[in-house]
Amino acid sequence: xxxxxxxxxxxxxxxxxxxxxxxxxxxxxxxRAMELAPLVGLLxxxxxxxxxVGSRLLLGDGLPLLPCALAVAVLALGTRGLHLDGxxxxxxxxASYRDPAGTRAVMKAPDVGPLGxxxxxxxxxxxxxxxxxxxxxxRGTESLLLAVATGRLAVTAxxxxxxxxxxxxxxALVATTVRRGVVVAWTMGLLAGAVGLAQLGPGTTLAGLxxxxxxxxxxxxxxxxxxxxxxxxxxxxxxxxxGALVELATTxxxxxxxxGLG
Numbered sequence: 589x590x591x592x593x594x595x596x597x598x599x600x601x602x603x604x605x606x607x608x609x610x611x612x613x614x615x616x617x618x619x620r621a622m623e624l625a626p627l628v629g630l631l632x633x634x635x636x637x638x639x640x641v642g643s644r645l646l647l648g649d650g651l652p653l654l655p656c657a658l659a660v661a662v663l664a665l666g667t668r669g670l671h672l673d674g675x676x677x678x679x680x681x682x683a684s685y686r687d688p689a690g691t692r693a694v695m696k697a698p699d700v701g702p703l704g705x706x707x708x709x710x711x712x713x714x715x716x717x718x719x720x721x722x723x724x725x726x727r728g729t730e731s732l733l734l735a736v737a738t739g740r741l742a743v744t745a746x747x748x749x750x751x752x753x754x755x756x757x758x759x760a761l762v763a764t765t766v767r768r769g770v771v772v773a774w775t776m777g778l779l780a781g782a783v784g785l786a787q788l789g790p791g792t793t794l795a796g797l798x799x800x801x802x803x804x805x806x807x808x809x810x811x812x813x814x815x816x817x818x819x820x821x822x823x824x825x826x827x828x829x830x831g832a833l834v835e836l837a838t839t840x841x842x843x844x845x846x847x848g849l850g
Contacts, residue, residue: 621764622747623632629740636662656719674831676704688823721846730785731845739838740813753824763825803844807837
């Protein structure tokens with residue numbers, strides 16, 4: 589029952605899936621939900637990759653940018669823009685240079701500042717451009733799947749030991765609820781799956797096999813750095829911090845994949 593409730597909570601929290609929330613909500617259930625976040629990421633990536641492949645087939649090679657933009661748009665729609673909103677709010681908060689309480693107040697404000705808007709726009713542009721490069725080198729589907737799953741793995745890792753910023757809210761519900769072994773298992777499984785997918789691509793080399801490993805590990809390392817900075821500046825884990833981690837890790841994987849294929 590706990591696993592079932594956790595899956596429903598993960599779907600209702602991380603996606604727009606029309607699923608009823610769990611009947612019983614507590615921290616153990618929240619922990620199971622965060623442990624299932626990478627699985628939800630893979631589920632989210634499926635319609636995005638379908639749109640990417642389908643639109644390329646329909647449009648041909650004449651409009652290579654549009655399928656990538658549509659795939660990234662599907663990801664945003666599939667999450668209600670929740671993670672992008674977290675990125676914007678965290679950017680505004682960090683840019684305020686206030687104490688933790690003041691930073692959180694800026695993050696909770698309903699308006700979005702110019703830096704928050706710039707962060708969202710630039711992140712989306714980078715994601716689309718990087719995905720386009722991956723597609724042109726025949727690695728678009730694999731790179732997108734890996735990026736989206738890694739973005740949610742960053743959430744799972746953040747909920748293992750990061751303290752909450754406040755005694756209430758999403759951060760307080762999920763902070764320190766994830767088991768270490770689950771993070772390790774997901775990381776190893778994702779790396780193994782990425783290497784397996786890389787072997788199916790054209791002209792596989794040793795560098796090509798190591799590329800997804802590098803992308804995942806770098807994304808998780810940078811996400812950890814952002815978590816550490818957030819603990820110092822925001823006071824701990826919040827829903828906005830988790831959203832920003834998703835977008836950071838997703839973007840890093842796409843950029844590393846694109847750079848390594850050139």
